[in-house]
Amino acid sequence: MRDVAIIGVGDTKFGELWEHSIRDIGMQAGLSAVSDANIAGEQIEALYIGNMAAGSLIEQEHLGALVSDYSGLSALHIPAVRIEAAGASGGMALREGYIAVASGMHDIVMVAGAEKMTDVTDEEIPTIQMAGGDQQWEGISGSTMASLFAMMARRHMHEYGTTRENIASVPVKNHKNGAMNPNAQYQKGITMDTVLKSPMVADPLGVFDCAPISDGAAAVILAPLDIAKKYSEQPIKIVASAAATDTLALQHRESLTRIDSIKVASRNAYKTAGIGPKEIDVAEVHDSYSIAEIISIEDLGFFEKGKGGPATLEGMTEINGVVSVNTSGGLKARGDPMGATGVAQAVEIARQLRGKGEKRQVNNAEYGLSLNMGGTGGTSVVHIYRRL
Amino acid sequence: MSNPRYWRENPSRYNLIGRRCENCKGVFFPPREICPKCRRKSLGKMKAYKLTGKGKVYSFTIVHDPMPDFTLMKPYIMAMIEMEEGVRLTGQIVDCEAEKISIGMDVESTFRKLGQEGGSGIIRYGYKFRPV
Ligand SMILES: [Zn+2]
Numbered sequence: 001m002r003d004v005a006i007i008g009v010g011d012t013k014f015g016e017l018w019e020h021s022i023r024d025i026g027m028q029a030g031l032s033a034v035s036d037a038n039i040a041g042e043q044i045e046a047l048y049i050g051n052m053a054a055g056s057l058i059e060q061e062h063l064g065a066l067v068s069d070y071s072g073l074s075a076l077h078i079p080a081v082r083i084e085a086a087g088a089s090g091g092m093a094l095r096e097g098y099i100a101v102a103s104g105m106h107d108i109v110m111v112a113g114a115e116k117m118t119d120v121t122d123e124e125i126p127t128i129q130m131a132g133g134d135q136q137w138e139g140i141s142g143s144t145m146a147s148l149f150a151m152m153a154r155r156h157m158h159e160y161g162t163t164r165e166n167i168a169s170v171p172v173k174n175h176k177n178g179a180m181n182p183n184a185q186y187q188k189g190i191t192m193d194t195v196l197k198s199p200m201v202a203d204p205l206g207v208f209d210c211a212p213i214s215d216g217a218a219a220v221i222l223a224p225l226d227i228a229k230k231y232s233e234q235p236i237k238i239v240a241s242a243a244a245t246d247t248l249a250l251q252h253r254e255s256l257t258r259i260d261s262i263k264v265a266s267r268n269a270y271k272t273a274g275i276g277p278k279e280i281d282v283a284e285v286h287d288s289y290s291i292a293e294i295i296s297i298e299d300l301g302f303f304e305k306g307k308g309g310p311a312t313l314e315g316m317t318e319i320n321g322v323v324s325v326n327t328s329g330g331l332k333a334r335g336d337p338m339g340a341t342g343v344a345q346a347v348e349i350a351r352q353l354r355g356k357g358e359k360r361q362v363n364n365a366e367y368g369l370s371l372n373m374g375g376t377g378g379t380s381v382v383h384i385y386r387r388l
Numbered sequence: 389m390s391n392p393r394y395w396r397e398n399p400s401r402y403n404l405i406g407r408r409c410e411n412c413k414g415v416f417f418p419p420r421e422i423c424p425k426c427r428r429k430s431l432g433k434m435k436a437y438k439l440t441g442k443g444k445v446y447s448f449t450i451v452h453d454p455m456p457d458f459t460l461m462k463p464y465i466m467a468m469i470e471m472e473e474g475v476r477l478t479g480q481i482v483d484c485e486a487e488k489i490s491i492g493m494d495v496e497s498t499f500r501k502l503g504q505e506g507g508s509g510i511i512r513y514g515y516k517f518r519p520v
Binding site: 123124126127130136137138139140141142143144146147150151152154155158199200201202203204205249250251252256 | 393394397401418446447448449450451452453454455456458459461463464466467468476477478479480486491502503512514515516
């Protein structure tokens, strides 16, 4: 296997992008990654697209050919494929691109994630999100994705004494970070009171505990490390790529306060990278719901089980805390265009490790980690990155 | 959600019939043909097993923002129930005020209407839970 580096990154603003179709945003993110990598489009040998639900959202499948075509690559006839793993589609696409380069099959590949969610009414979104869970045995009884995370939250409160304020401190921090990210959907701080008093979605989680409905796209260009310097002054090495799965339905898990796919994927990633959780300076984790960030920072090994809530409230995951978590604003404030999210996480980590995090820059960041999750943890994808 | 793919599971859904692995005695619901613990050793040893329907609330939530087929019921109580046999089921709790629910509370299954297919109006039935 060869070492792999990110040589270019690009993204669109996330949010309600009324005037833009999925073709526009896929192309915008792709072009900015190509230009950042200093390559010509003709050098791209293959395309991997993370997308969760274009079939239900805009009645369009076949995103591989679509994005290739609208990125101006149709005449090159390169292989292009869409990867789906619910909310982890983007992270899985990154992993497929990584494997293609690491194996020697391809030299330069583009990984893009794109989702257009605002073309359907808000009422249709819970059904589409729930497709990442078990429709047959959870959805049929009226479970929504938010309700499943709410049951995890209540169990975490019950088993570890996690408080409502502990949980609410996640969106407060992520909005604070999002306010420093010019591409974030929400660039405005919020108070603890706003979260606590927001209308209920699934008790105890309110509107401000849930990631928003978003349009957006992100892209990275990958190359073998040994030629990466030819293109980029600051290539970022991907030192580990790991993915793991678990039961589709939450009801079949041994515990509701632990996500085993995160534990397994991160354990394998740390092993490959030859480091432990303490070496990670900056992490993008999957805060689709506030409680998910608390469980994630525990299962990634940043904090002991049960201590994730108090650690967040005490500021340990703020920028330049013990570990800087979701400097982009996370899914909550940067936005969560589902298939784009995993790729956007890689874009943020690369920016941080290049020292291009602007107002939200983490001091002297050397190691970064991204955790992209599908459903309630049916899939988790972990990547570890290093500054060279 | 169109109905035929739900009808296939109706015998289980109506009667709480799962499977018991004759190798490790583990009980599973919904039915599965391979025991995740015993895998190959369980082939041909997964026997039909009817749950008693009794269990305790393991976790719960009140849903205010449901999928379209469920809007008429909102707000409603969703819960995960740990059955006597150790297996957990996800379902609504009915005949109970939201304020009265707590983790550990005893419940039993009850046969109810689960929902209605949006356009067609076809009704789906299955299990819900109520306090004992
Ligand atoms: Zn068994």
